Amino acid sequence: MKKVLRWSVCALFVAGIFSVAYAQFAKPEQAIEYRQGVMLVMAHHFGRIGAVVQDKVPFDKASVAKDAELVATLATLPWEAFMVPGAEKGKTHLKAEALKDKEGFKAAADATMAETAKLAQVAAAGELDAIKTQFGAVGKSCKDCHEKYRSR
């Protein structure tokens, strides 16, 4: 009896894991909400660094490093939420092309992840001129992807 119970618990656990993986986005709207949430928070933290880069806010090494770390982490999250069938319809700016050009989209995502990771590194080192340069490189990667795959 104990054995049966143990197996049942195990089976339930496995089923649970799969249903989470399978139903990561049960509906396209959930994928849209998820990626927009990530982008919103990412833009917020990127914007805080932007204010420093534009000399509107005094340079505080620790807070820039923290914001850059957050941006780099957030930049790893949204991509699979774009590649969901039906997620180019509804309340989104995603161009339908993005779903047809998976390789190009992936390349753009990889560029953003690489540039944001580099920004986190540079920010940890704490040299403002290098941060400014790398901030520009991240901004370019945002812009490149938006120009290709985002409608206005």
Ligand code: ASC
């Ligand atoms: C942001 C944001 C974007 C990018 C882009 C960079 O903070 O919301 O869409 O940076 O303006 O060129």
